[in-house]
Amino acid sequence: MFSAVLDLTAAGDAAVDPDEYISALMAWHFSAETGSPYWLRRARSLGFDPVADVRTFADLDLFPNVINEFRDIPVEDLIPRGLEGADREIAGIYESGGTTGAPKRFVMFDRWMEFALSWDEFHYADLGTMNTLAITPSGPHMFGEFASRRARRHHGVKFTIDLDPRWIKQLIARGDTADADRYAEHLIDQAAQILSTQSVGILVTTPPLLERIARRAELVDLVRKQIRFICWSGAHMDADSRDIFKQEIFPEIPLKGLYGSTTILGMSRERSEDLPGGLAVFDPPSPYIVFRVVHPETGADVNVGERGQVVMNHLSKYALMPNNRERDVALMAEPLPGALGCAVADVGPVTMFDNHSVIEGVY
Template sequence: MSIPLEQRITEARKRLDEHTVRTVHKHFHPEDGAPFWLEKAKTYNFNPLTDVKCFDDLKKFPLFEDDWLRGGPVDRFLPKSLHGEPRFVFETGGTTGIPKSRCVVRDHWIDYELFSETLPDKYFPKGANWLMLGPSGPRRLRLAIEHLCQFRGGICFCIDLDPRWVVKLIKKGDIAGAKAYADHAIDQATTILSAGHDIKCAFATPKLLEALCLRLVDNGSSIEEAGLTGIFCGGTEMTAQWMRFAKEELLGDNVYIAPTYGNTLMGLACGKPVSKEENYKISYYAPQPRAVTEIVDFKDYNKTVEYGGTGRVKLYTLTDELFIPGFMERDEGERERPYEQFPWEGVSGTRPFHEFAKTTTVGVY
């Protein structure tokens, strides 16, 4: 007998409250906590160790500032109890100035192992090889996709891609140069797919997936004929209109697309299965309780909008390795109701926050 949705929502909220308290105690532990937060705690008019009793108590913290992630020491957000572990540094942004970065031990593995549970084995077979058609270099996505593939028993084939270079070309007005770089990425992908590696699954950004599909068509082939059955796709440029185009024109009926929304801070928000009945609307649900998203009022970031209402995305990261009590994302969208698979609120229609949209340069992503 299935558990009623309202009960699942209540249980999920209880888990989130308990997880929040544990996470705060981890990061504010007097001896083993995170150096950044132990120093910050001295400036608060409350005690995180005694005054945070549930998730809503995180609103006692001031908003997390974007620039805190720029520069070092990079491990200041990592609890001291983890400073002896092998660590990774992952960057985000960085087209101009010092890039934002975070120090990671296991979070990228955990996030993608949890995501693996949501993939249908029919289209993402266990043991299948993968193509990683996305950014490389200091970005966590490269290692995370490889881990996802290995965790599912396959071998991951990757391409070289520096999205920062593409953004620089676009900002200079060198559209031909940006197009040539995108072609260079697709050249690598088609070469790998033609090499007999029995690749059945892939990660791709929307723009690169579209470019790959069109290149294969130009070569007298298709995604399906190339052997791919499952595509894991991520990026804020993914709209319902694009999803309809992808399913009806690019992929066909026998290739599954799993839309996701995520970043270096959040992890990976899974997409609710897209259907024609819902006009291909894409709804995302954060990996609660490790991360939480709220859709908040444009003028009051502590107030969530009504279901169906439009607001800015507010992120909370609650892992043993990173604590972020309220980070204002550069995206906006509509607040979605909980549902059976993810009994907490989600977001649909993600797009650049309207106050930033005109100044945001979108590159090869």
Template structure:
């Protein structure tokens, strides 16, 4: 499908839509008075270009200035495109983690929840994640995107979703205040909740952050249980360096496939690592055309770095329900050529920038 009429915006991730045509259709949708959201229609007047005229494809998303700080305060109702009509229901409102200041907020409508779940499900199946078995997800829920993504993934694979909630904001506060003993006590609290589930339920998929996996591995009974019965581990949130990944994959959990997940609130979904990478190789995360585009740039110039070089990750989310263009993330990564059919860059060896706006980045348990 290459037509850039409004109907193209209803396409799913497996429909083979031309990314540039999709972006052109999205510009007309989000900036037309009858279909755009209050936020974008108001913001358009202050842009130094005309999105409907000047954004002709994926590369032109770089024309947008940094705008995501607006999402800290804009009323969420102002983010809903008028084209959905007055009866549309906002399925979810997600907050960012608040690592770089007050949380930003985005909305999720039913069509995007469906598209996001489809692309995550396809990639999990490509990794051979067992279907129909229970999941244990140890991740932030509530206003955080990741819990929703993982719960929907479990449902798509036909397994019941058991969960242990975590509050990453509280842990970051404890660490920043030097209250490491309280942070450790909170982590122990999470581990005890996991123990009750892992030792009584036939968990087929464990989804957790790197610090939680490392902490679970210190418990002999849980390590034995995970290696003996879990069919796949999905890790995400805090980054995992190649050495840690190799150690976990070859010595700690040698019988359980480890699958990396990279995502955030501004992406409005999660990316699963490219299948086929060895334990000694860094994870590669491909973009998802025509919705999520990645680029790796020099933070000083904004120009894309060469393939194989490290730079700052810039993410654009383009869908019928939300437009979040040209957002500079708090991550660095190595630029990789994307898999066939995907537009933009793939990223490898994702790592957080150590300082944002003069503040040290604290990852904590997530």
């Protein structure tokens, strides 16, 4: 019998003993009865005993960053053997964006996905029944499925468009910026047709595409008339752009971001209060998703208010992705009371990652 501390609690509930949680997590993922084939096999080459040696959040530093191995692991090997019944129902197999090479694949379980969605639910609680327009990737990208589930929660339908973000990245990588621009405008043309003919209350998109909407006066008017909430994610938004959207272009529409990654199977939510200077702060749902911000050269944690590289951890009974250095830099911010790790602010991409140029495109 494994500890009930691993069972999902209400979104935002950080009231668990962190050491008890980490110890139970190691026992789950590294026991033959409950662990996944991948982690049970990988444990033999770690050089330490996760159950005996990883007792605290800080001990996760012992793990190497294994995330690149997820490019070619059979997805069946990622399913923990201890999951049973409804816990084992799979929402989908989702892939990273392919920004730094071949995509990585992850198993998203239905119960986890519903929990991850609920983490941001308080932003939407009073919106009522309305339709959603998702100008987002779908297919292998979890962003589209989150938008579909958001629409169902508001008893509406989801309108979407055809969007292949990897094609734009290929165009940019080979210097074909003209075709990349034409493709991006093609996306906005599709969105414009929906906005001009359908009733939509929630707009979900990426900052580069929201910027292109803002360039068309007729679309700005349509958004102002019917959109009641804008959710952005999938790419970075700098503080100046965010301020212009909020104060000048869409001043009457709540604009909230989600910062996350497929490599953590979820996201952090934008805090209601900004940091001084208008910087958005993002809180992950501890203890299941936990951030650190570290010095890129030494790996040591930076101090509050200092800038460093983001390290992400997914720590649930559904998956284990510890100690993963992301392709982002951010300011370290104080976490919510009782939460592990830290919050992040002023997130932006590095220019090079794993010897690859970082190309965002539209996602």
